[in-house]
Amino acid sequence: MEIDVGARETISAHRELQVIEASLEDHELRLRLITDPKSVLGTERLLTAEVKRFAELLIGNPIFRKGLQENPRATTEAFGLRLDPLQVRAMWDGQALREGRLTDADLQRDGIRCLNAFNELKRAFAGRMLSAVSSNVAFDAWRRRQIARCRTEVDPANASAIVHAPATFELASGCSVGCWFCGVSAEKYRGAVSYAAIRDDWLAALAGLRDELGPIASKAFLYWGTEPLDNPDYEKYCLDLKAVCGEFPQTTTAIPLRDVERTWEVIKLSTREGCQINRFSILTPRVLHDTLAHFTPAQLLFVELVLHNRGSLMVKADAGRARNSKRLREDREFVAVELGEYASPALQAARPSTIACVSGFLINLAHKEIRLISPCSASDEHPDGYIVFERAAFADGREAVARLRELIARHMPTQLDAATALSFRGDLRYAAEDDGFVLRNEFDTIAIRNKAHPALMQRIGHLIHEGLWNADAISAALGGEFGVADAQARGLLNLLFDKGVLRERAATSS
Template identity: 35%
Template sequence: MKTKLLSLSHTKRFIERYHADPNFREQVSRDPYRAIIDYNIKADPEEIKALCDTEFTKENENKFSDSTFLRNYWELAEQIRPQKIRSIANSPANSQFKAWRSRQIARTESQFLKPVCDSIIHAPVCFELNKGCSVGCWFCGVAAPRLSDIFFYTPENAQLWREVLELIKELLGEAAGAGFCYWATDPLDNPDYEKFCSDFYEVLGMFPQTTTAQPLKDPSRTRSLLKLAGEKGCPLDRFSILSLKMFNQVHEEFSAEELAFVKLALQNEGSNTTKAEAGRTRKRNLKKAEKDSKTPYQGTIACVTGFLFNMVDRSVKLISPCNASDRWPLGYIVYDEATFSDAKQLKILLERMIGDNMPLTVRQSELMSFRSDLEYESLADGFQLSTNLKTFRFRYDSYLNELGEIIHNGGKTAQEIVSIFDSRNVLPAYIFHNLNLMLEKGVLDDEPKSKLSQILVTS
C-alpha cells in the first residue's frame, strides 16, 4: 500500500507541476523522460501523458483502457474531491432550510457552467475566526479586508464557540459537519485554529477542511495540522499557491506523500487555471474591460448556501452563490444578516431568518416575478425561461401561457394571481401547484428587496 501511495503521489505531483509551470509543460512536450528526471518525479511519463493530453488519450484509448495505474490514480483523485463533504451537506435536518438550499442549487445550475457547479458544495455553514486576512491576494474573490482582529481561544470565546456549534448541530443535524472555519480569512492567521477545529470535530463529528495560503509560514505547524486532520478523517485540505516560487518551495518543503491528500489550488501566474471573476479580480477586470471595451465573464468562489458567521463581530449572514454583479460584487447573495451577543439570542435570530427567508411554499401576499437573469418567452401552450446554460419549460396546459404572462409583467401577489383564475373557475390549488413548482425549480425571484448588500470591493 505504501509503494502504491508513493507512486500515485508522484503522479499527482507531476500533474500539479504540469498545470502550474509553463516551462515544465514545454519540457514535457519535448522530452518527458528528461523532465521527470530533472524534477525528481518518480512516474512513467507515457502513462502520465494520458492524464494531461486529451488528444493523446483518444489516440491511445485501447492502450490505456486497462491501465491499473490510471485506475489507481483516478481513485486517488476522487478522494481529494469534496464528494464526501457534499453528501453530508445534502442532508440538513431542518425541512425549511433543506427546501431553500435545494432551490438555491437549482438556481445556480442555470447560472454556472457544470464544472463550476460540480465544485460548489453549498456548505450549510462556515465560520470566520478572524476579521480580515494577512495575505492580501490581489485576486481575492471575496475581497478579504486586511487582518484587524482575531477570535482567540479564551475561556469566554471557547464557551461561546461550543454553544454556537451545539446550536448549529441542533438546527442542521449532521449536515453541519460539512462546514468549515474560514471565508474572507486565512485559517493560519489564528494561532488557536487547531483548537477550534478540534471542538468542531467533537461537536459536529467532522474535522473541517482547511484552505490556507500560508503553508510555509510555519511548516512544522502545517505538518501537525495535516497529521491531526488525517487522524480525524478529514477528506480534503488545500494550499492556495500564489506564485511559481511558492509552488517550488511547497514541493521542496513537503514530500509527494505528505501532499497526497492535499489539493494545490494554483493561483500563480503561468498556471493554466482561471480565476473566478468576483471580488478583486472582477474589479480589476472591469477596469481593464472599460479600457478594452470588453465585458468580462462573471463568476464566484462562494461555496456556502447557508450561514456565514464572523466570530469576532458575532455576526451572521444568510448567503448563497451567484454570479458577481454590481449589487453582489463578491459573488454571493446576502439574504439576511444580524449580530448576536450570545447563543440564546443567536437561536432566536436563526429561527427568524429561516422563517423570513425559507418558506416551504409561495406566500400568498408575496409579489410573484421571475429572476431578472432569465429570458422569458411565451409559447402557444405555456412559456419558457432561459439562461445561456439552461432552459425551463412550463407547457401543455391552456392556462400556463397566461400564468406566465401575468408573472412576467409583475405587480401581482400570489393571492391576486389565484383570484384572477378563480373568477374563471380555475381551482386555486391548481395555480398554487404551478407557482410552487416554479419556486422549487428556482426560477422565481427571491433576492432580498431591502438594501442588504455587500461591502465595497477595495484594493
C-alpha cells in the first residue's frame, strides 16, 4: 500500500484540479478522466476522487468514522483509500478542531482544496439551474416568485439546495424501490411507459415545452415519484430530451446495482452527452459497501452519493412517507448525536422538510396527467412537500401542450389579479411596527419598512392583513388617505407579490 503525499502530490493536485475544471466543458476529456484517468494524468489515482470517497465514507459509514478516531491510517488503508488521513484532518478530527489545534496549513492541504473545488463544481451546477431564465415572461416571473417564497418558507439550508427545475417527466406508474422515507410518497410500481407506444406524444410534449418556455426547457429531467431505471428505455428518453431541448438530463437512481453494467453505461453516455453530475441514492449499508466495491473512486468522480443508509449523517426530509414517522424521529436523533461530534452548528440545525425541486410542470406519461407544482415545507395541506396548483388530464401530446398553456394562463398573472382579495401567506404571522410591518414564521422574519413613510407602510400591511381588499381597492385607499399615485401603490403591491409573501391562487392538496 502506497500513501503518496508531499511535494509530488502538490504538483499533481494542482494539475489535477486544472484538468478537472477543463473537463467540465470538454465531455470527451471528462469521459477519459472517469474511464482511463492514467491516459490523462499519468495515474489511476485522482486525489479529488479519493478525497470525495473519504468524505462519503465519513458521512455514510459509522465504522469508518469510529476507526478514524482510533487509528486513522490503518482505517483508511482497510477501506482501500489511497490517501493519508492526516492530510485531510480538517475533515474528521473534530476534537482537534474544537481545541484549536488545526493550523492554517491543515485547512489548505491539497486534499481539502480538491474537496472544496469539487463541492464548488456541484454548487455551480445547481446555480446554473437556479439562474436559468425562461423566455416566457409569465412563467419566468412565476418561477422567480416561487423561488422567493421558498427562501422564506422552507428551512434555509433546505431552500438553498432547491434548483427549481422547470419541468420533469415521470416515465412509469409508481416506483419499484419503495423507500420508507420517500419524500414524495411514490406509489407502488405498476409498470413503465412503453417508448414505442408513447413516442409521438412524448416528442410533441417535449417540443411544446421547449416552444413555451424557451431554453430553460433543457433543465427538465425524467423522474419524480418514479425510478428512472425502472424504464428499460430511459436512455432513449434522455437522448430525445437532449435532441429537442438541448441538454442530457441529470440522473438520480436508487438502484445503481440492479444492473451494474447498465448503470455504468448510463454514466458514460450521460458524460459523453454533456451531463456533469449524476447521483446515486444509497439506501442501505450493504449498497454503500457494494457500490464502492463495484466502482472505482475515479469512475464515481462526477456521481454524487446521496447517503440515505442506516448510520449515515445525512438528515432526511420530514416529508411524504417519512413525515411524522417514528423511524424518522429515531433517525434524526441518531444523526443529531453523531453530528454533535463533527459538524458545524448550521449543519446540526438543518431540518429539511421537502425533497421537491421543481417549480413548473410535473408530467406523468403513464397516467397522462400534468400538474403545476412548486416546493414548500411539508404540512397537513401539502404532505409531500410541494404545492399542486392544479392538475389536468391530456389524451395526447397536442393536448398536453394545450393544458400547459392553460396552466400558465390561469396561474401566472404578470399583474395582480383584480378579482382576488390580497392576503399574506398562511404560514406568515403579521405584526404592525412603527415604520411598517413584519411577517414571521419559524424560519425567517421579513421586515417591510419605510422610515420616510411609516404610516403608509403600516396601512398597506394592515389592508393586506385584513384579507378583504383587491389591488384596486388598496390602491384607491392609499390614494385617498395619502395621495399616493395609482402606479406607485401598485408598484408597492407588486413588490410584495414578487417577494412571494402574498397568498397565490388557491391550490389543491398534493
